[in-house]
Amino acid sequence: MTKVHIDNLVRRYGALTVLDRISLDIEDGEFIVLLGPSGCGKSTLLSAIAGLDDVQGGRISFDGRDVTKLEPSRREIGMVFQSYALYPTMTVRTNMAFALKVAHADKAEIKERVTWAANLLQIGHLLDRKPGELSGGQRQRVAIGRALVRRAKLFLFDEPLSNLDAKRRTEMRKEIKSLHERLGVTFVFVTHDQIEAMTLATRIAVMNAGVIQQIGTPD
Numbered sequence: 001m002t003k004v005h006i007d008n009l010v011r012r013y014g015a016l017t018v019l020d021r022i023s024l025d026i027e028d029g030e031f032i033v034l035l036g037p038s039g040c041g042k043s044t045l046l047s048a049i050a051g052l053d054d055v056q057g058g059r060i061s062f063d064g065r066d067v068t069k070l071e072p073s074r075r076e077i078g079m080v081f082q083s084y085a086l087y088p089t090m091t092v093r094t095n096m097a098f099a100l101k102v103a104h105a106d107k108a109e110i111k112e113r114v115t116w117a118a119n120l121l122q123i124g125h126l127l128d129r130k131p132g133e134l135s136g137g138q139r140q141r142v143a144i145g146r147a148l149v150r151r152a153k154l155f156l157f158d159e160p161l162s163n164l165d166a167k168r169r170t171e172m173r174k175e176i177k178s179l180h181e182r183l184g185v186t187f188v189f190v191t192h193d194q195i196e197a198m199t200l201a202t203r204i205a206v207m208n209a210g211v212i213q214q215i216g217t218p219d
């Protein structure tokens with residue numbers, strides 16, 4: 001379980017302040033959606049939580065532990081991007097196993113975790129295909145599977161459904177919601193789509209111009 005505490009976070013690009021003293025508490029097991037117009041700083045905030053981006057001020061902690069300066073690979077998070085970021089020459093199985101292989105997990109454990117994630121996402125029949133042989137929705141599932149096998153306690157999603165057509169997007173929305181219910185871990189999800197935010201979130205943080213303007217349940 002991961003509880004995220006963000007305190008007075010500042011990110012600047014030259015003279016431009018992209019995150020302007022952002023403070024946010026995310027509870028264990030919450031599904032929090034960062035909602036706001038293009039350029040408001042949603043992805044920058046997500047990258048800061050992941051550790052992919054430096055910050056100029058403030059603090060981030062996971063379960064009370066300061067991670068502000070911790071490398072991304074040591075934060076135990078799963079990230080899913082809109083671009084999927086799958087390795088095109090590897091099969092689905094190898095894509096999903098990759099992070100565990102790099103971490104020198106043992107073969108039996110890798111197999112068990114890939115099978116577990118593939119069953120959960122109903123992609124067991126696609127394990128020997130390459131990403132180019134999959135639909136957008138299937139690729140998205142593989143990208144989620146890759147984060148799942150790492151048994152992350154915090155999942156970060158950056159507009160993962162924006163490349164899908166309307167029908168697939170509705171289906172994947174349901175799947176992501178059900179996945180969150182089954183896993184019971186913390187999800188932080190970035191979107192500019194209000195319907196997506198309203199249907200997925202336990203709480204929505206409305207961002208604009210580098211600040212959180214309002215935060216609350218969809219109701």
Ligand SMILES: Nc1ncnc2c1ncn2[C@@H]1O[C@H](COP(=O)(O)OP(=O)(O)OP(=O)(O)O)[C@@H](O)[C@H]1O
Nearest residue numbers: 013016018036037038039040041042043044045192
């Ligand atoms: N490397 C960079 N150098 C300079 N400015 C940047 C850089 N990355 C992002 N920005 C600026 O920071 C601001 C916030 O960007 P960010 O990607 O966080 O927005 P966003 O809310 O996720 O937008 P979108 O929905 O379009 O992805 C924007 O004004 C953007 O132009």
